[in-house]
Amino acid sequence: MSGMAIRATRRLADQICGRVLLPGDAGYHDARAVWNAMIDRRPRLIVRCAGIADVIAAVRFARDHDLEIGVRCGGHGVVGHAVPQDGLMIDLTPMGGVRVDPRRRRARVQGGALLGVLDEASQAHGLATTAGNVSHTGVGGLTLGGGMGWLARRYGLSCDNVRSFELVTADGDVVRASAQENPELFWGLRGGGGNFGIVTEFEFELHATGTRALVVNLGFSLENGYEAMRGWRDLLATAPRPATLTARVSDDPDRPGTPVANIGYVWVGDPGDGEKLLGPLRALGKPAAERVERVSYLALQQRDDAVDGHALRRYWKGHYLTELTDEAIERFLLRGTADGRGEHLPGAALQSHGGAIADVPVTDTAFAHRDTLVEFTTSTGWTEPGEDGERIAAARRCAAAVEPFAGGAYVNALNDEGAVGVRRAYPTHTLARLTALKNAYDPENVFHLNHNIAPTTRVREIAS
Known part of the structure; x- marks a missing residue:
């Protein structure tokens, strides 16, 4: 960093209430580390903002010095947009009240x-x-x-x-x-x-909402999972709104290489009311394992914290499905393989939509996939860099197997799809309206480290 840049950075540090971190400063490496351990970028500086005035100062400093801006909230984005290489990371995490x-x-x-x-x-x-x-x-x-x-x-x-x-x-x-x-x-x-x-x-x-919840999970062998999932699908249309139906296929943690199909639901509210749905679920087949848990809502919200914790290398893909055909169920269970078995296969999950989500008119918000029946995700986590190619390829195969049945994508589940992914996340009319809004508020595409909606002016520059 030049002497002029150092002086400018010092002036910024004097101006804000938070901290400015440079490479070599204590806390710099912790601040640049995000949820996906594959992300190993080094910002030129990190501004840990204590309030809105710090955010304003950081944005103006980045503009004045032509620095790419990344914005960190929780840091869970799998692509790592929050961490700009040689840019300015605006770290909002101190503003956590x-x-x-x-x-x-x-x-x-x-x-x-x-x-x-x-x-x-x-x-x-x-x-x-x-x-x-x-x-x-x-x-x-x-x-x-x-x-x-x-x-x-x-x-x-x-x-x-x-x-x-x-x-x-x-x-x-x-x-x-x-x-x-x-x-x-x-x-x-x-x-x-x-x-x-x-x-x-x-x-x-x-x-x-109250403070109680119910979690139900029935586990089946892969061979029995197909019929159970067909019945689970039929429950989607009639399930009460407090219930979110779930399905998952993954390897048995106690028997690597042995797939297990799980169906169930999460109920927020009186567990006694939620257990009324247990009978119809049990009628779908004889599970190899069953778990019915009454938990607090806070425990429900934290139950996946360890599984989805930090320090792992991560990759995921996702789709929205407006219907769940028999063939889609089969593809889901096989996870991009011929028989549902293989080394380092990713987990795959379905979560039901509908209810109040579908009540909102499609034009009321930029989120437009109000007709989604279930959301599909496949995700994998590992520690060894040498497995990167194999793990990513397996997740892509799993997602590709289900994609013919997809009707769009959740923008927060996009990974490395670029503009193609953005077009899947937003229907044409929604994307046009978002582009007009981008033209009005960010015509120079200052905020482009995201699943980017490019302004019209920027699109024209690239085309020329």
Whole structure:
């Protein structure tokens, strides 16, 4: 770094309340480490923001010095967009506060908060809002892409429960977006990702969910799983809204190479009411194993924290399916193989949509896949770099086997698909509207380290 750049960086450090980290500083390597251990990029500097004024200063500094901007909320994005090589990482994680107003049933959530903090603050009053399935996920990234969770069939996606946003634009200005104020931006922030600025505060509606939940899982051999899953599929149309139906195929942890098909559901609310669905599920076949657990809602939100923890190399792919045919079920169970068996196969899962998600008109938010029946994901985690090629190829084969039945993709589940993936995530009319919004708020594509919606001006530059 030149002497001039060092002096400018020192002035930035003097200006902000948070910290500026440079390579070699204590805490730099921890700050640049994200959930996917394959991401090993080194920003020129990291600004750990203590408040909105720090975010504004960081954006303006990056613009003045022509530095690429990455924005870190929770750091769960598998692509690692938060970490710009030789750029400026705006780290929101110090801005992790949550304030709950139980009387109004509202939560004000800073842009760097994790889901677990939101859950704990809300559950102290018996309240909650749709907030993913893993507590160390960032609220910001989850919500801006849509935000699925165990409450979505009952209360809508995370983005459906936002009542207002506070945003720092590419010019370093602060704007608010709600149904009454900047309504087009409000529309785009509910599903359009981080394309329009840096959200420093969300206001969520909360719901009286209580504090209890039920988790049901029936395990079948692969040979018996096909018939069980066909019956599970038939339950999707009639399942009560407090129930989110789940299915998964993976290798038995106690018998490597032996696949197990699991079907079940998660119920948020009175477990006694939830157990009424257990009879129809048991009628689908005789499982090799059964687990029925009454848990707290907080325990439910944390149950996958270890499985989806940090320090592993990660890869995932996903699809939305509007129907689940017999052939799609078979492809799902076989995971891109001839017989469902093989070394280092990824897990694959289905999670039901519908209910309150489908109640929202498709034009009301940038999240447009309101007709989704189930979301498919396949994911894998490993530690050895020498396995990268094999692991990624296996996950791609698994996803490719199901793709002929897909009707789109969840933007938060995109990986390395680039513009093709963006077109799968947004229907043509939605993408056109998002592009117009990008033209208005970020015509120079300052915020492009995301699943990018390029402004029209930038598209023309590339074409010429």
